[in-house]
Amino acid sequence: MLNKNLKLLLKVLFSLALIGWFIKAFDWAQIVGMLAGVKLSWLAVAVGWILLAMVVSTVKWHVITAALGLKLSYRELWRAYWVGIFFNNFLPSSIGGDGLRILWAAKLSGDSPGATSSVVIERILATTGLALLGLLGCMFVDNPNQKLICLFSLLIVLTAGLLALVIGGRAPRFIVASQNKFAVFLVGMTKHGVRAKENPLSLVNALVWSFVFQVCIVGTNYALFQSLSLSMVDVLQSVYVIPATSVASMLPLGINGYGLREGAYVMLLTPFGVPKAGAFSASVLFAFLVSACSLWGGWLWFTAREKKQIFNSESTTI
Numbered sequence: 001m002l003n004k005n006l007k008l009l010l011k012v013l014f015s016l017a018l019i020g021w022f023i024k025a026f027d028w029a030q031i032v033g034m035l036a037g038v039k040l041s042w043l044a045v046a047v048g049w050i051l052l053a054m055v056v057s058t059v060k061w062h063v064i065t066a067a068l069g070l071k072l073s074y075r076e077l078w079r080a081y082w083v084g085i086f087f088n089n090f091l092p093s094s095i096g097g098d099g100l101r102i103l104w105a106a107k108l109s110g111d112s113p114g115a116t117s118s119v120v121i122e123r124i125l126a127t128t129g130l131a132l133l134g135l136l137g138c139m140f141v142d143n144p145n146q147k148l149i150c151l152f153s154l155l156i157v158l159t160a161g162l163l164a165l166v167i168g169g170r171a172p173r174f175i176v177a178s179q180n181k182f183a184v185f186l187v188g189m190t191k192h193g194v195r196a197k198e199n200p201l202s203l204v205n206a207l208v209w210s211f212v213f214q215v216c217i218v219g220t221n222y223a224l225f226q227s228l229s230l231s232m233v234d235v236l237q238s239v240y241v242i243p244a245t246s247v248a249s250m251l252p253l254g255i256n257g258y259g260l261r262e263g264a265y266v267m268l269l270t271p272f273g274v275p276k277a278g279a280f281s282a283s284v285l286f287a288f289l290v291s292a293c294s295l296w297g298g299w300l301w302f303t304a305r306e307k308k309q310i311f312n313s314e315s316t317t318i
Helices: 002-025 028-036 040-067 074-090 096-109 112-138 146-167 173-178 181-197 200-227 235-250 260-272 276-302 306-312
Strands: none
Touching: 028 276, 040 074, 040 112, 040 181, 040 200, 040 276, 074 096, 074 276, 096 112, 112 146, 112 181, 112 200, 112 235, 146 181, 146 235, 181 200, 200 235, 200 276, 235 260, 260 276
16 A cells, blocks of 8 residues: 555655646746637637547447447446546556456446456457557658657557567466455456457457557547647648647656646657647646546536446455
């Protein structure tokens, strides 16, 4: 517990240090002016892209759960996904919502290993889709950053390896032999991994939806660029920039990507003529808009009957 608290404190300090540097380095009068002059029509378009991204994410998760044999409706997954997004944005971790999604899906399906496998596979494919779009974006700009090309290529290799491990259907013998609860749980996950491997078309389908989800994130940001009158960034350049900023926000160095995401926006957008204040404003506006939309997930959580079932009932069937 002490180590966890120390890590959390270090992450908070890291994010605060980066944001503090931005506060000192940028012209805040210019930032306030840009945010005050936001075009509401383009802001509405950005909200539309976020809602579409949630639809796509739920479809993707539904494809995976069906491939694993979990009987979960689209409506159930839709509600769980919104609640997960809320927790991702308002807990000091970008994966806190995934844990809640696992608990929710496990309670509804009665299959904890299957629910865990579905979220793990969904996360892996989401990262693969991100890397594929990032590589595609590198083809659309002159002199792309070679480090980004290497990064996206490495992500594809790593996620492919992780997916092979999850669907391989094998658990370490020494763990299985122990016959404890963790061993039983792991064996359950490997069985679901085999089911996923037996449904390769479903995995490909989920990967396609993962790619479409990343396109929605690019669309959201492009709309925000237009709302801030940053017309010097076109659609293809957005495809190059946004996946890289998403990778930066995933790094486990700060709180929910704060500071890292803003730095990535500034570093990657300024070469296209975007002023630093504009790049920072776009990042802040994106974070604010996603957090504001995720409040709907908070409402679903606080009014959900499943909440009491998840935390007050006996453990879910394995």
